[in-house]
Amino acid sequence: MLEAYFDDSGTHNGSRVVVWGGLVGHAQSFAHLDAEWQRLLACPDPQLKPLKAFHLYSCVHRTGEFEGYTQGASDLVRSRFRTAIIESGVAAVACGVDIREWDHQVTGHLRELVGGAERCAFGLCVKLSVEMAGSENEQLNAHFDRAREGYVLNVIEGARLLYPDANHLFGTSFCPVNAYTGLQAADTVAYESYAFLRDMLSSEKSDPGPHLRHLIASAESTTIMLMGRDEIANLVEKMQSAVGEYRQ
Template sequence: MTPVALKALTRGVFRYEQSDRRVLVLRAYFDDSGTHAESPVVVMAGLMAHEDSWSEIEADWAAALAEFGLPDMHMSHCENAQKAFSGWSRDRRDLAVVRFRSIILKHSALMVVATLARTVWDEALAIRPEMITVFDNPLDYCFNSCIGKVARTRRTDAKQMEPLVVTFDSREQSLDNWRGLAAGYKHNFPEKIAGFAFGSMKDVLPLQAADMVAYEAFVYECERQRLGHETTNPRSNFVALFGGLQHEGGYYTPDQLVKLTDQILHELGER
């Protein structure tokens, strides 16, 4: 495995000139979960930090992969003892999860999560039919919610807002979705994001960290939907991540969907 250098993903998106030495570039990595039609929940989740922090995370992640002899860290494969984790005991898989989670916690990235039940989407659409002119589908809503949160977040006291580049996993089943959503967001709000990039989760190691967050958010929200209330026994990995990191977002109600719809319609109407 040859990881892609971070700056390679933003070449052509943000210029790294001599005068840029003091400009801190923010990078956010996002993954989705539950986008198949049968899923009751759709999730978009990820992590944001300065580029220097991501370089350190990337180095630590590569070392952990080598330590466990893994080509990549994929949470659903780990949980289900599939592919690279085939034949692994539960204890060994748990050790891997703890090891990779410790890297995320060590570098204190901002965690951003949007989870949306399809029943909530349907209810909101019934309240505000115009919502479909703003969001194509539940993933589109989660996308706009997450990007809006990272775009409004400042990580330093610098007078100049840090350029923000957002990277998505380029796997085939999601790539068309991401490209369409990114193009729409850049068209509507060109001043908020420096650019979007796409990469393979196998090669762009921070996407594997985003995958862990998305997986845990998906499992938690599925359980919440099943029970009809918050679970009193969440997964230990979920508790450690959400307890150890600053985080934005969560699950959404029909009223929140309607509110964001009205806000975006207002912003677009002022242009």
């Protein structure tokens, strides 16, 4: 059985892009990650206080438990937790959707069928993860933030009605982020990907920056995809064609 942990980023009002991201791997890989993560929480650095949990947004912006960090300390701790992900051997996956383009192109009946940009990002992220499990003929046991339970269950139940043959491949559980290091690591992947895709859409910068570049170059497997203008247009064309054939 493969384990997976997922989290979201960019779901706040006014966001340009929404991302779902996470990690997929065997239980022993996550056990390795948990042990190292707990060690880093207890001592992120000899000069720094222990942490209750690692949240990348707070680390980057030096808020909450990270208040008082210098920029150097923030970058150092960020790097150490990211290295824990890389050395555990789990695979990272993230899918983002350009909200502005989605809202512009996916309207009317199609919008009623497929929902908003977040639903697309979530569906693509889970689909890629299930495909990883399918390639190894294993079930995927997926863990989510308890705060998103209602949303996740609603989307998954709809998918199970459409793909009943895949039901046996996918199990779910909902956990508090602060108590599960796998979810904190998923938050790291989601936010790193969100920050890159946000900047890429706003300034057309294609360089992921040193932090995400390190993850992409060093992790066992990293997949980051964006549904932008062209990708959404292609999807809309396919959906319109499928709806037209169904009505005939």
